[in-house]
Amino acid sequence: MTPETTSTESSDVGDVVAERVRIFDTTLRDGEQAPGFSMDRRAKLRMAHALEALGVDVLEAGFPSASPDDFASVSEIARVLRGPTVAGLARCHDGDIDACGRALEAARHARIHLFLSTSPLHREHKLNMSKQQVIDTACAAIERAKQLCHEVEFSAEDAMRTEPEYLVEVFSAAIAAGATTVNVPDTVGYTTPVEMAERIAYLRKHVRGADTVIFSTHCHDDLGMAVANSLAGVAAGARQVECTVNGIGERAGNASMEEVVMALRVRGAYFGVDTGIDARKLYPTSRLLTQLTGQVVARNKAVVGDNAFAHESGIHQHGMLKHRGTYEIMRPQDVGMGETKLVLGKHSGRHALRQRLLAMGHEVEEAAMDGIFARFKALADKKREVHDEDLEAIALGMDPEATGPWRLVHLNTNSHLGGSASASVKLTHDNGSEVGEAAIGDGPVDAVLRAIERATGTTLDVTQFQVRAVSEGGDAQGQAQLTARHAERDWRGNGISTDIIEATAHAALAIVNRIERQQPASQRAAVASL
Numbered sequence: 001m002t003p004e005t006t007s008t009e010s011s012d013v014g015d016v017v018a019e020r021v022r023i024f025d026t027t028l029r030d031g032e033q034a035p036g037f038s039m040d041r042r043a044k045l046r047m048a049h050a051l052e053a054l055g056v057d058v059l060e061a062g063f064p065s066a067s068p069d070d071f072a073s074v075s076e077i078a079r080v081l082r083g084p085t086v087a088g089l090a091r092c093h094d095g096d097i098d099a100c101g102r103a104l105e106a107a108r109h110a111r112i113h114l115f116l117s118t119s120p121l122h123r124e125h126k127l128n129m130s131k132q133q134v135i136d137t138a139c140a141a142i143e144r145a146k147q148l149c150h151e152v153e154f155s156a157e158d159a160m161r162t163e164p165e166y167l168v169e170v171f172s173a174a175i176a177a178g179a180t181t182v183n184v185p186d187t188v189g190y191t192t193p194v195e196m197a198e199r200i201a202y203l204r205k206h207v208r209g210a211d212t213v214i215f216s217t218h219c220h221d222d223l224g225m226a227v228a229n230s231l232a233g234v235a236a237g238a239r240q241v242e243c244t245v246n247g248i249g250e251r252a253g254n255a256s257m258e259e260v261v262m263a264l265r266v267r268g269a270y271f272g273v274d275t276g277i278d279a280r281k282l283y284p285t286s287r288l289l290t291q292l293t294g295q296v297v298a299r300n301k302a303v304v305g306d307n308a309f310a311h312e313s314g315i316h317q318h319g320m321l322k323h324r325g326t327y328e329i330m331r332p333q334d335v336g337m338g339e340t341k342l343v344l345g346k347h348s349g350r351h352a353l354r355q356r357l358l359a360m361g362h363e364v365e366e367a368a369m370d371g372i373f374a375r376f377k378a379l380a381d382k383k384r385e386v387h388d389e390d391l392e393a394i395a396l397g398m399d400p401e402a403t404g405p406w407r408l409v410h411l412n413t414n415s416h417l418g419g420s421a422s423a424s425v426k427l428t429h430d431n432g433s434e435v436g437e438a439a440i441g442d443g444p445v446d447a448v449l450r451a452i453e454r455a456t457g458t459t460l461d462v463t464q465f466q467v468r469a470v471s472e473g474g475d476a477q478g479q480a481q482l483t484a485r486h487a488e489r490d491w492r493g494n495g496i497s498t499d500i501i502e503a504t505a506h507a508a509l510a511i512v513n514r515i516e517r518q519q520p521a522s523q524r525a526a527v528a529s530l
Helices: 027-031 041-054 068-080 094-103 120-127 131-145 164-177 193-206 226-235 257-266 279-293 314-322 350-359 366-380 388-395 444-456 500-517 521-528
Strands: 010-013 016-020 022-025 058-062 085-091 110-117 151-157 181-186 214-219 240-243 407-415 421-428 434-441 461-469 478-486 489-497
Touching (some): 022 214, 022 257, 041 058, 041 279, 058 068, 068 085, 068 094, 085 094, 094 131, 110 120, 110 131, 110 181, 131 151, 151 164, 151 214, 181 193, 181 226, 193 226, 226 240, 226 257, 257 279, 314 350, 366 388, 407 500, 421 444, 421 500, 461 500, 478 500
Parallel strands (some): 022 058, 022 240, 058 085, 110 151, 151 181, 214 240
Antiparallel strands (some): 010 016, 461 478, 478 489
16 A cells, blocks of 8 residues: 655645645544434435545545444445545454454445544543553554554544543554554644644654654644644645544534634645635535534634624624725635625614615615614614515505514414324414414415415515424423515514414514515415405
8 A cells, every 4th residue: 555645736726736635524433423413314314425525535424333223324425425535433353343344345446544542631531552562452453444444533532631642653653554544633723823833833843754644633622722733734744634524523522623623725925725615515515514413513613603794783784895905805705695684773874874765776865765774773672583484564654663564363283103293383474364274284384374374465585494492391481483485585583482383474474574574565465255
């Protein structure tokens, strides 16, 4: 086997020719094993295909010895993927190594990722092994693994709390035994960027055979420095970063892939390196992970959070309208997110409001703008965010907080074996009419939405649905937040109830009512007569 090198690999960053940093993705191993992020085999395969399309260099598919299902997942991913190197994790135990080899048999390019603790704390309390025993065990495992795959990576667990001189011995022996990548993990997220840079530089200078292997970082985020530590390692010569989508992983998580990738891309002239990641797929991949795990991304999450390219401050919005570069160092399109959002709220200014109204087709005279702005500010003090349908109502002289014309007076749902459900609703309209409808759906929420569509004659293409508790205890209230597309526009509605299905019905009716209130009077009359 020929060890990996970096001397001839490069990629373009603007006008700079950069060395290549490999992205080792461990979303399906370190990320998936964290509480709340477990995925079944089908979900892991979907995520693996997305990661392949994203362009990861190494995909750690799992820990084959952990369970029969994990073995099967690694085996299936190894069989179907053709782009990235597929890796499996193994302890320095013969059984783990052999299981990893079997799981990776069908891989086009396979890597066994071995790990063994090296720090004094782990040697004494976890392993009960001497320094020499650790080295002997690691070398024997590497020699066994290299007979079963194309590459062997060795990780010195808790490397950043290991004596530097001893770490040199361990890695020198690992390289001599056949390791092609040596990983320097900050297993407990304890180190700082300066320390990481110093350690990588020290190892590259003193480890025998350092110029024949790839040095890697694997940083945890316990102190919030995983990405910074990973970048410091790269600046000191590491050419592989182990990371996860959305930064998921044990405890506080791992280094976030999207943050590492975009830091190297945006600051390419500083780092002089780049990755092979298709950054335009970062946001879609992030959203796929949230769908598969049910764990949402924080709004203020860097690069892929909802607020990453959103501006509410009047000062910031004014600057953005003058020149995007005033407050954005990258474009949302660069990560596949769409457009910058100028969010209108209580901090927004008159200029941003006028621009949004113009974009919606409302050219407001200066005399009328005073009243519109005052009404906007009054509404913004009550709401976290003022949406386009609210602005439409204000511009047309309507009450954006008006309720009706449709009101819910009766709701009944029944769930059935096999996952289907039925729902019946009775609605009243401001014109005095009463409508009752029933529908069958994939579940109670789907059935209720279908029944409301039939009763009101308004079709809703639901694009986002979220529920959350807004109080505690046995009688806690739940809030349903619904976004639906109608007539090429997005409409939002909220509903609150102790019954989440009822809350969903109220949210759907809020959208239907907004749509109807903004229709011409003749059209509203026609709808109400249905």
